[in-house]
Amino acid sequence: MSEKQKILVTSALPYANGPLHVGQLAGAYLPADIFVRYHRRLGSDVVYICGSDEHGVAITLAADAQNTTPKAIVDFHHPRLKRTFERLNFTLDYYGRTSSPLHHETARAFFRVLHDAGYLSIHTGEQFYDSSADRWLPDRYVEGTCPHCGFENARGDECEGCGRWIEARTLIHPKSKLTGATPELRNTSHWYFRLSELQDEVKHWVEARDASMGWKPNVLNYCRSWFKDGLRDRPVTRDLDWGVKVPLDGAEGKAIYVWFENVLGYVSSTKEWAAEQGDPERWREFWLNRDCRLFHFIGKDNIVFHAILFPAMIFAYNEAVDEAERFVLPENIPANEFLNVEGKKLSTSRNWAVWVDDVLDAFPTDYLRYYMTFCLPETRDTDFSWYEFAERVNSELADIYGNLANRTLVFIQRYFDGVVPEPGESDDAARVLGSEVARLVGEVARSIEDFRFRGAAKLMMYVARAGNKYFDEQQPWITRREDPAACARTMYHLCQTLASLAIVSEPFVPASAARLAEQLGIPRKTYEGWLWEDAARDDLVPTGTKLGRTEVLFTKLEPEEIERQRAKLGKPLKTREEGPVNVLPLSEDRLDIADFTRLDLRVARIIAAERVPKAKKLLRLEVDLGLEKRQIVAGIAEFYEPEEIVGKLIVVVVNLKPAKLMGVQSRGMLLAATTVEGDGLRLVTLDGDITPGSKVS
Numbered sequence: 001m002s003e004k005q006k007i008l009v010t011s012a013l014p015y016a017n018g019p020l021h022v023g024q025l026a027g028a029y030l031p032a033d034i035f036v037r038y039h040r041r042l043g044s045d046v047v048y049i050c051g052s053d054e055h056g057v058a059i060t061l062a063a064d065a066q067n068t069t070p071k072a073i074v075d076f077h078h079p080r081l082k083r084t085f086e087r088l089n090f091t092l093d094y095y096g097r098t099s100s101p102l103h104h105e106t107a108r109a110f111f112r113v114l115h116d117a118g119y120l121s122i123h124t125g126e127q128f129y130d131s132s133a134d135r136w137l138p139d140r141y142v143e144g145t146c147p148h149c150g151f152e153n154a155r156g157d158e159c160e161g162c163g164r165w166i167e168a169r170t171l172i173h174p175k176s177k178l179t180g181a182t183p184e185l186r187n188t189s190h191w192y193f194r195l196s197e198l199q200d201e202v203k204h205w206v207e208a209r210d211a212s213m214g215w216k217p218n219v220l221n222y223c224r225s226w227f228k229d230g231l232r233d234r235p236v237t238r239d240l241d242w243g244v245k246v247p248l249d250g251a252e253g254k255a256i257y258v259w260f261e262n263v264l265g266y267v268s269s270t271k272e273w274a275a276e277q278g279d280p281e282r283w284r285e286f287w288l289n290r291d292c293r294l295f296h297f298i299g300k301d302n303i304v305f306h307a308i309l310f311p312a313m314i315f316a317y318n319e320a321v322d323e324a325e326r327f328v329l330p331e332n333i334p335a336n337e338f339l340n341v342e343g344k345k346l347s348t349s350r351n352w353a354v355w356v357d358d359v360l361d362a363f364p365t366d367y368l369r370y371y372m373t374f375c376l377p378e379t380r381d382t383d384f385s386w387y388e389f390a391e392r393v394n395s396e397l398a399d400i401y402g403n404l405a406n407r408t409l410v411f412i413q414r415y416f417d418g419v420v421p422e423p424g425e426s427d428d429a430a431r432v433l434g435s436e437v438a439r440l441v442g443e444v445a446r447s448i449e450d451f452r453f454r455g456a457a458k459l460m461m462y463v464a465r466a467g468n469k470y471f472d473e474q475q476p477w478i479t480r481r482e483d484p485a486a487c488a489r490t491m492y493h494l495c496q497t498l499a500s501l502a503i504v505s506e507p508f509v510p511a512s513a514a515r516l517a518e519q520l521g522i523p524r525k526t527y528e529g530w531l532w533e534d535a536a537r538d539d540l541v542p543t544g545t546k547l548g549r550t551e552v553l554f555t556k557l558e559p560e561e562i563e564r565q566r567a568k569l570g571k572p573l574k575t576r577e578e579g580p581v582n583v584l585p586l587s588e589d590r591l592d593i594a595d596f597t598r599l600d601l602r603v604a605r606i607i608a609a610e611r612v613p614k615a616k617k618l619l620r621l622e623v624d625l626g627l628e629k630r631q632i633v634a635g636i637a638e639f640y641e642p643e644e645i646v647g648k649l650i651v652v653v654v655n656l657k658p659a660k661l662m663g664v665q666s667r668g669m670l671l672a673a674t675t676v677e678g679d680g681l682r683l684v685t686l687d688g689d690i691t692p693g694s695k696v697s
């Protein structure tokens with residue numbers, strides 16, 4: 001017997017700066033777990049790796065916004081993310097974290113090899129600096145207009161508008177995230193990765209992977225546009241205290257660029273997994289094995305890093321080391337597009353998002369997994385809709401899958417003492433059912449192998465449909481009296497269909513599939529030992545098998561439950577744990593009470609609001625302060641529609657010097673809170689009835 005196929009699957013590492021939402025689930029995670037579960041059923045030697053990305057400015061920005069340390073942020077979010085994946089019933093072999101010492105060691109060793117091979121060279125160049133905060137502004141510390149597509153809120157590392165990986169200093173109208181000031185360019189030294197020298201190799205490699213190898217057109221097209229522009233050398237170090245320290249002399253205060261080390265998190269996590277298995281060298285059987293099939297599951301915003309940067313790093317590394325130490329390159333990088341929510345772009349700062357833990361608090365995991373499989377943005381952006389969620393659960397999981405299981409098992413419990421009957425001689429109808437199920441089993445497999453998971457789930461449901469059709473046509477409720485042998489045959493074959501369903505539905509609804517096997521009277525070990533190909537058999541459940549307890553697999557959802565979930569959209573998060581609450585290092589500056597009382601804070605009612613023409617961020621408000629009315633200009637237009645805030649009671653600083661913003665006079669400043677993620681604002685509003693003009697202290 002030949003050695004088992006080695007399969008290594010990775011899902012993009014989520015930043016440990018917040019909870020997981022359905023957009024992420026649809027991108028890099030759910031498809032990977034379906035794929036992995038399928039390959040485990042094939043009997044392959046599969047390792048599935050993910051972990052928290054704990055470095056980079058996504059983390060330090062969150063720490064800045066919450067007045068805490070990056071470590072407090074990642075220590076808070078990492079265990080929660082890990083728990084979320086457990087709740088999702090993922091079969092991850094290892095969920096690591098990039099702050100682990102082994103990861104730092106792995107990344108530093110890799111960096112050094114590339115440096116010694118001449119692929120990293122030091123250059124002095126201009127980087128943004130915020131002189132009022134006295135800090136460098138790497139990556140997302142700067143925002144501005146994208147030089148490629150004109151998107152106005154492009155971040156200093158990536159543009160969400162066009163998905164490009166950009167260099168902060170090319171931004172138009174740059175602004176510091178720390179102070180809002182226009183940053184200055186200052187010289188600093190960084191190590192640049194000589195990507196330009198690797199263009200031919202990477203291009204050749206990508207070009208050889210056309211759609212016939214299963215690469216998605218979106219990934220190929222994206223790469224081609226990069227090659228057309230030409231790969232340029234990129235700085236891969238940053239002026240940051242937080243991260244993997246650059247392992248070279250003269251690199252104090254510099255960290256390796258997060259995207260130059262987090263991809264190596266896949267490697268270090270595999271090493272940690274191997275050590276945990278008691279076989280520390282076993283990671284080599286995957287990473288250093290050209291026959292291992294490697295798959296990176298990602299969202300489209302990560303294409304450049306997985307299809308260009310990481311392969312380029314591997315090419316450079318492999319050139320420098322002995323044959324036996326060379327890394328495998330990915331066989332495929334199935335990137336998904338974006339998921340919208342109820343027809344609008346998902347936005348975490350406005351809480352126009354559906355949070356995975358919220359859904360799992362309210363519904364069984366399989367409901368979410370099943371519905372999400374149908375809205376995977378495999379070839380284009382898709383939409384999460386709560387009504388569709390209920391519709392899929394009720395009319396497919398409950399009415400088709402659950403119904404087949406329930407009507408079959410209840411029938412056997414009632415009329416066959418709960419024991420799988422003798423099939424007797426087969427007939428045409430049973431053969432047709434058997435071959436239809438076998439055909440579908442093959443089709444589901446092909447779809448999963450081609451990364452068409454939506455299609456696969458649909459075909460899986462056809463197995464249950466075929467069973468229901470057979471049940472209806474055979475009319476066991478009639479044959480029970482008129483032709484008991486035919487009735488027994490019908491029920492026997494339905495049990496076989498249910499067993500097949502318990503195998504092919506496992507990648508999608510694993511908990512329900514296991515429950516189905518249990519209800520069929522299949523011992524857990526036997527069920528786990530079934531291979532994918534067994535699903536095509538017609539004799540998995542032997543005659544005489546005593547059924548387990550029959551229970552309803554899927555309860556239907558009520559409209560009120562769905563309304564309750566839907567109503568959460570766009571509402572401020574109230575009860576969610578937002579971040580580490582126990583650590584709040586305050587600034588050194590301490591105020592006397594007199595300093596505070598110099599501020600004249602008053603209650604105001606917003607009586608009118610409108611956008612300031614040509615100013616994307618500004619609203620002009622008219623506020624009632626009791627004795628007088630005033631005009632103030634507030635930078636909240638990205639977070640509130642004018643009409644939704646009229647009537648609100650807010651707090652205004654009334655003794656500020658008047659100012660002009662975009663030519664509009666502003667007499668006062670309202671109080672607002674910055675969201676934990678640092679990218680949203682929420683008005684400070686007052687509870688209950690209070691007369692405008694009342695003093696706040």
Ligand SMILES: [Zn+2]
Pocket residue numbers: 146147148149150151154159160161162163164
């Ligand atoms: Zn852009």
